[in-house]
Amino acid sequence: MTAVLSVLRAGPAMSVQDLGRPGHMGEGLSHGGAADREAFLEGVALLDQTVECAAIEMAAFGGDFTVSKDIRIALTGAPMVATCDGEALAWNASHLVKAGKRLSIGAARSGVYAYLHVGGGVQTQPFLESRSTHLTAGIGTLIATGQELPVGTDAKPNDVNKMILPEPRFEGGTVRILPSVQTQSFSQDVLERFQATVFKRSPRANRQGLELVFEGEPFGTTDQLTVLSEPMVAGDIQMTGEGAPFVLLPECQTTGGYPRIGTVLPVDLPIIAQAGPGDELRFRFVEYDAALHSHKSTAQRLTEMTAMVSPMVRDPHDMRDLLAYQLVGGVVDALNEAD
């Protein structure tokens, strides 16, 4: 029998996610998948497993869980306060959670999307080779209190207490963009003003995308465009009817009729997804070659992250904690830990 993860208390927007299901745009289904792919990969690297192992995505708020058997977990993405039976758990790290213990995850301290990964992955029924819930397409549902999620077979059940340092991306910042379908329809003045403007995330945000607010004139196209709906992808920046930007995320519709001023580089998209209320965002056009230079395939990125995973380092005056932790967790690799 493999383990079952029981949801004792579900946050308002928790769902099962992996890297989504590319290949069906022509059938009206957008890729979906983890809103912060970087955080998803960090969890995969921490548990040293494959990207097929689905995780639980938690938007802004976590939840309470318990497990039927000892399992490994990893916590990544927007940092939240996490405890296991009252004991603090480090974020961006892997841990052992013993059967029957209560894992509690609180609200995000910064950023939006956090991930609870389990060794062996969440084993819900796949659809078109992915377990990602895609709410706008009606695939899967939000995780609810009382739900029991099957956990897969873990290939490395004892490999825990690892940590990883994430790339900073939880407080807004400057994101790099390239031209998109209608960039040419915006005047040079508008493009420059767009890059000089400081944006903030409006409350209108979900896995489909987020609206940005700003001070100043709307960003209009030069001619009154009667745009036929064209294919769109996560990262595209639409100018809605009011001339306010709306940045698309993985659950966006497959086509859209609003003009698009640019597209966020895939590598910078996590900054958008993780922008919390009040965080400032700026956009900067870059050359294609520079964008390509910073681009990494999923496999490349995962290899880099795996190399960055290290044993958990603890502060010397946490030593008592550490000892207790080792007794509780049954970790025998104490020499390594104490280095």
Place this chain on the structure above:
Amino acid sequence: MTLQDASSSLEFPRIVDVGLCGMLVTFSNTLTDSANGAALAFREAVDALGLDGIMESSTSLTSAFVIFDPIALKREVLRQALSELVQDRDWETAGLPANRVRWTIPAVFGGDVAGPQLEEAAGLARVSTEVAVNELCSNPLRVMTLGFAPGQPYLGSLPENWAIPRQTGLTKRVPVGAITVAIRQIVLFSTSTPTGWRQVGVCGFKAFRPEAEQPFALRPGDEIRFRSVSWQEYDDVLARDQSGDGGAECEDLR
């Protein structure tokens, strides 16, 4: 035509970059059956190229879209390949993809439940409700694109008098199977969502079947013809057919 011309020219077909990994080939900025046919034929030809690094292709109403892996396939190489393909033939007359089918779908039009906005839509199209239903059912309509929601077809083109706008407000929710009209097209809803399109009828054909082996019932280029039936016949049909086809009949198109 040089590559530079192809990117900056306002002529069609036009090739435009979409971010790091996308390239869009647009055949027209207005929707015609032939421009739509060009997009469908071109996408099929792109798929047939079998270029390493093309991750997926799709079509909108008048464009073909390619998503590629920019590490495996240099943008310039893809642009060159698409540019040559564009000039290889007249895509507007190239013919639609092979293996297309035509569905004839029983549907109920009008009334508070099936088509609460039939009268309003018919009025905008300047015909009586009877004539409206005849016009919506008289010709097979092409699946011009699938989009917005999974498997959801945009069908066209309706006669010119159906160039009616979307409503300014939104209908709170239309059911799966809702037949809605605007801008000379019909959208047959595959999910239950709010919409600005006016609902004139309903059918039992599910364009998206998440539980089925083949979850997408339609492909761009397929045809749909609606057959107006009574509630009585509709109920009988649905009682007999649980497949998701909603009693529709399918024939091969050559």
